[in-house]
Structure formats: structure tokens, C-alpha cells
Amino acid sequence: MKERVNSKDVAKKAGVSQATVSRVINKYPHIRDTTKEKVLNAINELGFTVDQVARSLNTRKTSTIGLLVGDISNSFFAETSKEIISIARSLGYDVMLSNTDHQSDNLKTSLATLIGKRVDGIIVGSVERFDEQIQTLHDSKFPVILYNTRLASGNCNAVVIDNFKGARIATEHLISLHHKKIAYVTLPLNYSTLYERMEGYKQALADSDIPYDPASVYIGEISTQAIENFIDIIMSSPEKCTAVFAASDQIAIKIMEICKSKKIKVPEDISIIGFDNIDLSRSPFIDLTTISQQHIKMSEIAVHNLVNMIENKDMEEENQNASSVLEPQLIIRGSTKVLDK
């Protein structure tokens, strides 16, 4: 392996001062192009880069952002991570990604690792609503921002859509199509996102004087077996369900697959609506009615707000106002239809 390259060597090679090297590296404005070229060529010839670890010890800034997601193989997180990495790069930050597998223990070690690596701030896509670790981090004034989720306390900056409203709109869409027996399928409610969607579902029913029926609601892990059993129950009860609202597109697609295997036609026999608007839902093979999270916009805002917090660390107020709530949007596709009388 090559010897460690430092800014002194670069300065010598480029025939400029160390301060000039530092200014080029840190992308200061007003540097002549010829000077910039000299420095970058010197860096290139000496090896791959100036030693950013050494630099971090001088400036106490690593220009790295940590990103914690629950499951990178879930389309929602894959699509938002791609966007976050791209926006961060355009702002001069690298991203260190950690996958927690939705485990609180992994969140703990991932946070420890990222902080150990001296990231300048952290973006968190999955955290339980009563989690205390993120709360502690926020309280210690470490730049942290949540996206897609928030803490029950509301104390940490978060970029989310109005999940309560989104779920209400989804349920109201089914009601407007004359459905009255509307099932709901969700993962456990320890994430704010899922908790608020459940509340929105209940509210929409209440607004239309439709009684809430626990037998039409599935709250638990999403396995093929469990969902098959649930579908059997709601389709065979005397007053059978004619529509299902799924807490995410991923769950909705799982339900559609199970319906297909049971020869239950969507939307003829049952209407299905999801939540998230992942790329796949748009496919003509899926064609899922859903609620758009505006997840690309959400990713953008999260990065911009975090970088703002990092770069204006002393502005207390700035940090208090980095939250955003985006508007949900109903996307009507082929998986929902008017109930035949």
C-alpha cells in the first residue's frame, strides 16, 4: 500500500502553501483555476486523496453523514437512500450507511459506530416512537434528523408526511367507492408512521359512522401464512370485507400475491389500497392505488436540513426548526373500484 499522503507533500509537489491546499480541498471560493489544477494534479500524482482522517482531526469535521435505515432491501429505503447519497454528495458530504434490520440493538451499535467515526450528523429512517437513544443524541445537540418517522415526544427534528391524514384519505377513498367493511393490515405500531396511519384509518371510519371492528384488523408480522389466514377470515365472515387498506405498498403487494394464489380477483372481488407509492406500485403488473409519500422530496429536505444544522451549529433556532410535514397525495390506479351493489 502507498505511504500516507498529507497536505504538506501536496503543497510541496504543487509548489503552493499548505493553506492553499487546504482552501482547494475545502472548496473555498475565489481560487484561480490554474492553482486549483496544480493542487488536484499533485494529489492525483501522489496517491488517491489527501488524508481526510488527518484533516478531520484538524478541522473536527469529517464531511461525512451517517444514514441509518431499517432494511435497505425494502424499496422505500433503497430509493430514499439513493437520493440521500446523491444529494449529500452534491453538498460535499459522503454517506456512511448502516442497516439496522429493524433491531433496537443494532440501532445502538450503529449509532455508536457512526459517532465513533466522527460523522458530522446522522439521518435516521427507522426508529421506534419511544426510542430513547435518538432522544439522548438530540438532547446532546448532536445534529440528527429523522425522516419517514418521528418520536412520540416530538422532540427531535423529523421530515415526514402527515401519516394520519394520508391514512384518512386512503380510507375515505374506499368509503367513497361505497365500501363499508374495510380491513386494515399493519405491522406492529411501535413506529410513529404506523401508529399514526392506524389512527387515520380509525378516524375516517368514525367520520362516516362506520363502526371499528377489531376482527377486520391485522396487527403483526407480515408472513405469508399469517396473511393467508387473515384473508380467509375476512372473506368468509357473514359480513365479508370488500376492501383492504394496507399500511405500506410492500404489504399491499403481498396481499395481492396471496389473493392471486387464492383466485380472489383484485379489484373485482376486493379493492386494495397501499401507502408509500414505491416504484413497483406503478408497474402495470401491480397497478396499485396508493398514497404518495413524496419520498424523494422527503429525502432531499432531510439532507438539506441536516447539513444546515451541521454548518450552523451555533444557531440554536435553526436546529429547532428543521422539521417538515409534507402533504400526502392519493394516487388512484387499478386496484380499487366502486363496490357493486
Added chain:
Amino acid sequence: MKERVNSKDVAKKAGVSQATVSRVINKYPHIRDTTKEKVLNAINELGFTVDQVARSLNTRKTSTIGLLVGDISNSFFAETSKEIISIARSLGYDVMLSNTDHQSDNLKTSLATLIGKRVDGIIVGSVERFDEQIQTLHDSKFPVILYNTRLASGNCNAVVIDNFKGARIATEHLISLHHKKIAYVTLPLNYSTLYERMEGYKQALADSDIPYDPASVYIGEISTQAIENFIDIIMSSPEKCTAVFAASDQIAIKIMEICKSKKIKVPEDISIIGFDNIDLSRSPFIDLTTISQQHIKMSEIAVHNLVNMIENKDMEEENQNASSVLEPQLIIRGSTKVLDK
């Protein structure tokens, strides 16, 4: 933000020596559970973690692996990244992920960044076959391993499946179903993976004395417009194609979507086979015949081999033998059928 925590403070708090703290942190065997607990509690109480950057400067090891992929929103990379992060964690390594958007310039800056962050080694999932940067890195004895792809020179360690053989098997499957006019759709051939699949397609045709027809082959970027035009051409020529081999499942699914919009039935009007066996291909809505890459196994081997290279850096031979070639496997599903006479 909390003051920087170091192993001296932890040792004091836990009432043990600094060497013991180091042993606990570095997961040495034979440490009493009570001692371990004391140290971990002390770390916990003092802050989030011992300063891993400081540690890295002592041991010259950061226990971090860099991962470079072309597009994290592509299912193949999302699924393999998840596996790589998980395996790396189980071996005590964190992963810093970079998304190159398949741009050579981004590869360059990403490599520079990762090396600047002093990662112990790098796993690369996308690199052009004549790329010189990876070659240079390998020549400098920096631990680097490719997966899914390899260099034309064959000089860098790589974990791949036999792409040539996989493409030959795919094409032979169609030939065995009596198809003779078999189209091929691929991205440009600057990646070894795609280059070798093209060669496999040609070989299978040659083996069965079917002439290679450039008019039945699409090599280029995959846009809806371009694929629509191509499908129109191959379906309207006097000797129209009855089957399509797509260089990846992602491309195959795109073709299936376009066929659906044109009311071309799969597999009745046209058989389609892909390559990769991503999760989605298994969905009953897609049900795509394909070639399994064994991409989970590929990810596992890549991490294990890289860690082996990192931890046995002086063993020259070890580094020369970290390549693996996995066997492709035909997965027959509903998108291919026997040609009606």
C-alpha cells in the same frame, strides 16, 4: 455535544486497565463476563462509544469496509448490499456505502473518499472491465475485491458467477423449447458481466447452428421508448422473434411491462427469460424464468475473502486466491414455454 470519550476514561470508570478495555473492545476471547460488563457499562455511561478514530490511529485499522455499487435502488445491489452489511457486521466490520450511479468519475471520487477515511478494504460491485483505477489499487496491495463483475485483465480478485455459461444455459433453454429466432437485449458491454453474457448467447446460437442476427440484438440504454421500438421491429419482421433473452431481470421485467401495454402475451406470443433471479422475479405477477446468480452466496464470499485479505495482509498467496466463480442455475417459471408449431 459530549466531550470526546477515550479508553483511559473508560478504564478509570470501569476500574480495569486500558489493555483490558482494548481487549473487550476488540472482542478478544477469554474475558470474564463480569469484566466485559463493567467495561461496556462504563462506555455506556460515559457516552456512546470509545473513540474509534483514536483507536484507528493506534492500530492503523478502522474495522471499516468500503462498498461501491452502481445503483443502490437496483434490486440486485439493494439485496447484495444488505447481505454484505450484515455479514460484515457479524465479522466486526462496519460498511461505508457509496453509490456511483455507474459513473466512472463518481467511482474515482468514491474511491478517494473511502481511502481517505482509511477503510481497511473495499468491495466493488460495479466497475467497467477496462477500468484502471481498481487495477492500480490492486497493484498497490490494497485489499480490494470485486463481486458480480471482473476486470478484463483478470488481475483483481473477483467473486462472480460464470456469466458466459449462465447466458449459454438461458439461450439453450429457449432453443430446447424450439425457439430459433431469439432476440437479446442488453445494456452496453463495458461491464465484464454483460460482455460475457453476450458471448454466451452467441455461443449457444452457434452450438445449435442458428445464425447470429444483429437485427435481433439491442445493445444500449434501456428506455421505454427504445425498447418499444425494438419490440415493434422484432415482432413485425417477416421472420419474427418468438423469444427474448434479457441480460438482467430488471430489463426482462421492463420488456414484460411493454409487452403488456402492447397486448403481446407472455409466454403465449413471446417467451422471455432474464438473468439474476432478484426477489421480484419470484412474484406471481412476474413469474420470470431466469438464471440464478446465487447473489446472496456471492456477497458472503466477497466479504469473507476481503476480511481474510485484510487480516492476513502479509500472506501474498492468500491475496492471489480470493477469486471464486459460482455456478449459474436455471430457474424455470411461467414466462417461457414451448413454441407452438
